[in-house]
Amino acid sequence: MTTTDSRSRLMEVGTQLFAERGLNGVSIRGLSQAAGVSISMISYYFGGKEGLYSAVLQAQFACFDQIDEIRGRGADPLAVIESYIRWTIRRHRSNPYLLRFYTSELTNPTPFFSAIVSPAICKVIRILADVIEEGAERGLFRRDIQGVNAALALAGMVNYFFLSTMATENLISHSPERDEELIRQYVAIFTSGLLAGKP
Amino acid sequence: MTTTDSRSRLMEVGTQLFAERGLNGVSIRGLSQAAGVSISMISYYFGGKEGLYSAVLQAQFACFDQIDEIRGRGADPLAVIESYIRWTIRRHRSNPYLLRFYTSELTNPTPFFSAIVSPAICKVIRILADVIEEGAERGLFRRDIQGVNAALALAGMVNYFFLSTMATENLISHSPERDEELIRQYVAIFTSGLLAGKP
DNA sequence: GTCTATATTGCGATAGAC
């Protein structure tokens, strides 16, 4: 399973190493060695280290094309919000490297940020903001909160849970078994807040 | 103002360059050149590139010692939450590089993560979680949400707003003039949620 | 303290054999 053609192996190993150490933290020497292929294969298939990185980044962000499914999940804005949370968690579970590229590019952008990363993030935030504004117009959501601000708050909540894992794994379990409970709590906070209802 | 002794200039320029390009994205050649001092000064003062990075990182995270002030701002858990939001925003405004180190270390940890970064993050989350649990025991907050989960949601909301700047500056203004309004909206979302009150 | 000059290592890329 882990041993197919050279191109695939380079993508596979490149994904892991670039995610863990960043573009500048990886050498094509170490990478090709880890992949068990010759160093010259990187230039042959990808035109160089940056070419491989670019290909990996594009593959990682390809899943953002599915974002539209979230919106089609019914016109109910509350359902869309829960769908977004589920979709995001599922994404991070099925691909543990995505968030590394995501935050690494936001923090120390490479030349590929503007073409690959920024549009993907923008699209998601825009969809969420639209849905929230729409809910506000229908009277479902409060009108004193901007859609984009709320969208960023929602995205921040969910993504930060995974981003902070390395620093907070001694404070709380990040196991997938608790995902359903996490979803329930984050939906609750975002829609109804932390305050107790009138007793 | 920008031209004092060599040690200070290396710290100053190191802070900016490491923040923008990461530890591996900066060479001591370019760094010393930008600082206008000789390359050997880095070894002389800091024992090498990693030594300088470590000193910069420590200086950046020193402000986390002030976190306890937030808690003393009165026993009211709601006031503590607003204080945290204000404190975090003030921190990012007065030091625009901090978040870069923060997320860069969470994403691609250096050898200094466990000694400098992780404890600082843990301390903040723990204080927030304690305050929230306390509020829940007093009946102010809902009891069906874990303190740590809520703390991570709060920290994620605020930090992500700044983290996402580079991707979302065309969607919303990140100007400091809007900070008060931002604080109001994030307090509102976190405590009362997005749902409209009964009309 | 600060510099120049240099030693040494590792980098990315590619030419050329197979």
Place this chain on the structure above:
DNA sequence: GTCTATCGCAATATAGAC
């Protein structure tokens, strides 16, 4: 398609003059 060998360059670190 895959490899080995190598070129040219940039990296970190330091020795030694001032």
